[in-house]
Amino acid sequence: MLFQTTPDTSSYLLLGFVIFGVVGIGFVLSIYVRMRNLRRDTKMIEELLEDSDKH
Amino acid sequence: MEPASRNLRTLTYISAALFLVSLYMVFFYAPLEVVMGQVQRVFYYHVSSLWVGMLAFLVTFIVGIIYLRTGNLKWDRIAVGSAEIGLVFTIMGTAGGAIWARPIWNTWWTWDPRLTTTTIMLLLYVAYLMLRQGIDDPERRRRFASVYGIVAFVSVPLTFFAIRIWRTIHPVVIGTGDPEAEGGFNMTPRMVQTLLFSFFTFTLLYITLLWHRVRLERLSEHMAALRAKFVS
Numbered sequence: 001m002l003f004q005t006t007p008d009t010s011s012y013l014l015l016g017f018v019i020f021g022v023v024g025i026g027f028v029l030s031i032y033v034r035m036r037n038l039r040r041d042t043k044m045i046e047e048l049l050e051d052s053d054k055h
Numbered sequence: 056m057e058p059a060s061r062n063l064r065t066l067t068y069i070s071a072a073l074f075l076v077s078l079y080m081v082f083f084y085a086p087l088e089v090v091m092g093q094v095q096r097v098f099y100y101h102v103s104s105l106w107v108g109m110l111a112f113l114v115t116f117i118v119g120i121i122y123l124r125t126g127n128l129k130w131d132r133i134a135v136g137s138a139e140i141g142l143v144f145t146i147m148g149t150a151g152g153a154i155w156a157r158p159i160w161n162t163w164w165t166w167d168p169r170l171t172t173t174t175i176m177l178l179l180y181v182a183y184l185m186l187r188q189g190i191d192d193p194e195r196r197r198r199f200a201s202v203y204g205i206v207a208f209v210s211v212p213l214t215f216f217a218i219r220i221w222r223t224i225h226p227v228v229i230g231t232g233d234p235e236a237e238g239g240f241n242m243t244p245r246m247v248q249t250l251l252f253s254f255f256t257f258t259l260l261y262i263t264l265l266w267h268r269v270r271l272e273r274l275s276e277h278m279a280a281l282r283a284k285f286v287s
Binding site: 004006007008009010012013015016017019020023024027028031034035038039041042045046048049052 | 087089090091092093094095096097100101104140143146147150151154155157158264267268270271274275277278281282284285
């Protein structure tokens, strides 16, 4: 045979984009979760400081 | 902490929209590469991710120098944010490359000069983040991290030029590479356009993520100050 057929490598394509998606979305989520937790903790400490100032 | 500014929100929406367009281009606009098949489409994000990784480490290097000269905290916030984003994109690009290599090189991994220098670069920036975690005194942490970020940057040009200096099987995208490289191909105009668009989109994504990450760092410093006040 002088010609070559295109190999079916679509499963690797799928795997590649799943990895890109998991790592990328995971990082965005980590920023969101860290931000949310810090906001919550900051609010809590600010309230505690306000309370201690009153007493 | 004030909510995200209008500019940041607009940039986030634009980045997300451009990312969707780039996905469309990768899957539907760029033609099928007949020798490698569908897996060649991984190449667009593999190259773009590693480009952002190197760009991010370059930014860490530059702002590290500026921080050491000025002592302004904002440069240190950018340095740590950029290093973290660079690491994420380098991991993404390296993993994508390994997946591409399996059907093309018949192996997930080989200790080729490019892959070896990429691993060294990646580990150096993992160590950068570990170093920051390991020093309690904020002023000392910032100074040490800046110096480390400057020194670790040596690995970036080394990684970039590895395929142009040494014998390698890794193909060169821009310029001419080793004739023994496996998996190289001639890009059609649509492939070039898709690659350039992915480059642009990933760069914009980097800027957007960095902005968000710097805000996170600022909030973290505010929290540390409040905690110190509460304890005292």
